[in-house]
Amino acid sequence: MAVSLSVDAVWVMLCAILVIFMQAGFVLLETGSTRMKNAGHVAGKQLLSFSVAALAFWAVGYGFTFGEGNTWIGLEGFFLKLPTDPKSIPLEVSFLFQLSFVAVSLAIAWGGFAERAKLSVYVIFGALYTVLIYPAVGHWVWGAGWLHELGKQDFAGSTVVHLQGAVAAFVATVMLGPRIGKFNKNGTPNLLPGHNQVYTVLGVLIIWLGWFGFNPGSTLTAKDGFFGFVALTTNLAAAAGSLTALVTVRVMTGKADVTMMLNGVLAALVAITASCAFVEPWAAVVIGGVAGSLAVFAAYSFERKGIDDPIYACSVHGVAGIWGTLSTGIFASPRLVEKVGIGGPGLLYGGGLKQLGVQALGVTAALLYVAVVSFVILWVMKKAIGLRVTEEEEVMGLDLSEHGAYGYPEQLQPPKGAIGEPLADTGTES
Template identity: 45%
Template sequence: MKKELNVLLLVVLMICLSSSMVWAAESTAESNAVAIDTIWTLMAAFLVFFMQAGFAMVESGFTRAKNAGNIIMKNLMDFSLGSLLYWACGFAFMYGAGNAFIGTDGFFLVGGFEHLGLDIPLAAYWIFQAVFAATAATIVSGAMAERTKYSGYIAYSVVITGVIYPIVGHWIWGGGWLSGMVDFAGSTVVHSVGGWAALAGAMVLGPRVGKYNEDGSINAMPGHNLLMASLGVFILWFGWFGFNPGSTVAGTDLSIASIAVTTNLSAAAGATLAMITSWWKYGKADVSMTLNGALAGLVGITAGTAAVNNVGAVLIGALSGILIVYAVEFIDHLHVDDPVGAVAVHGVCGAFGTLMVGFFAIDGGLLYGGGVDLLITQAQGVFATFIWTFTTAYVLFKAIDAVVGLRVTREEELEGLDQTEHGSVSYPDFVPLHWKSVEINKNE
């Protein structure tokens, strides 16, 4: 009897130990998954943050040397001020518990986010979203380059990051009234918001001195450094591998590999077709159009990068590359002066890419037997975002113009914003002492 009892106790002990080992293994696996997802999200956030450098290089390279420092300051402060505003209220408006229009809880990251059901720390999710908010804001910098008063631009940057962008984000990503729309990483939420705000800003500002003649003809104003602009595009392309695959916020989600592929294929197709289109139209393979073609492909695929296959990605990128050439020309012929093509790249191609999800999405796309329901949903989101963003941004820029002024004087513009707004010169070794008088006489 004693022997049988010992055997029974040994069996019970082994069962307990086995259960404990299984529980510990499951707990460790779950803990490892959370750690991997957190690290992935943070690394993706850091890649998107590096895109700020890409935007700074593109905008500086596509504009004149006398304004390079001003471009850098705007990009730096978009992120610096934007981080503070997005922490204080922007994230709450976007992801806090509230209603179908806006979040009303969670200011300063205090409470209000349990409904998100995050598997990663809230801090990791916040920093990933904060770099997206800064991206939307900094898109506008290039379209308003070379003639915007710095104080007026700062006022705009605070409002778009704190209010305008988060509300659109709440509609689509935060459980709002457009939550059925497919915009995986933000062709509309991020890029179209930035593009339509850029359109409003450029319209309120008016064109640069000497851009358009009285007869309506257009004068080219080449940027000072195509190498710098090219570096910026490569940085942005690199950062997009955080922008799109990172939007899974899960390194254990193996779809990040296919998302990286669709992202890359669309960018490559965009650059290729923009090159071919410009070559056919102008007789030369235009460098700036080709660079913007790569960005057009990246912006275009961002909405559907997880919803389309590789063929769909190539087609979206190719069409975006063709579209960008005509969109830049069309906007210029409307006498909306956009020195870097931000409205065309981010506004037009962002809207286009979002609509293309309605055609090319494997699940629900028109070309895959899904009918028109998804396409209608996508169009509704594109239209609502345009109306909200353009209207609020236009009113904002008009208000800024009335209160603090939005545009520098003619003399300040001709001298360059580096000197007049910041008291510095980006290229002092290449600026002659008589530069100001020469520029003014040349443009009179």
């Protein structure tokens, strides 16, 4: 293996590790954003879902996504049975890097299930998401798919990773319904605060760090140092999203809500993920700043419409994912488009509506496909095994009802009686 190819392989492997480590960030973010009685469950299912995704993507998902086939789906490469290309990074490294993206997308989807779904649902839906949902759109955009042929620009996955996860989360939260106590009879929402804001801040910082594997790693090479430019646009967008979200929520509520600031960071990172290699630094600031504000508006809007999304997956990854995907059709710079070699320049550079139209088509196709397939899978599961724990189990907390022990046993004492026995209604909830 040539020295340059060896360096590329090490670079991509390092980025795969960074993106996989984002799972630790999601553990802290999601655990901190939910209630203490569900902390162990929320943290543990993150490890469970990564394990399920790893096996399913190795067996089938990678082949469907990147194997030779047609413009709709790959038809070979199952169990990584693909010919070795001596001019490319090792297949095993490529698989681990792409697996890290699938795992992030699945982690996003779990936001719609939080604090009320059965543990078995995570296993079954996680496997089917990795096999049937993610690979199709992945192949359309990153394989030899029809959206790739049209020139859709999605450098690291605003559509493929984030929008897909958000749409699945939206379908799940609608089908499951809101958590007990989230809404009053007149539809007004109640605050169900997460139990540890320090966890959420640390989780977002870890995710922000992991994004330096996510976007720069998608160059798939260390040659010419272009990954540094991608890292720069990524970081500028995140910083802008943090500040605009904080200003927006302060204007709307009179308080500098830390949660919304964190949402602004994540939304900006989601938005710049599609365009990080296509736009100039000034445009990255604009894209990230707009995403930060959009995340705040969207979060309150979804809540007013009766959507209970504890992790804000729909606003942070869905709305921002749509904006980020469309943004390349507006801001894509001709010099960068030429360098990357995908699509055309954006509207502001005289490219007209062509690229923007391709981006909008990609968003629409992905949204419809993921929504329909997620609904069908969850509908069948609902009829067959049920999606939601019982009311008694939800009030008790999933730590105890699903796992038999609280994540914080010193702070939360189990109800009287053996596990599985009827519980007295205390009228309170942790």
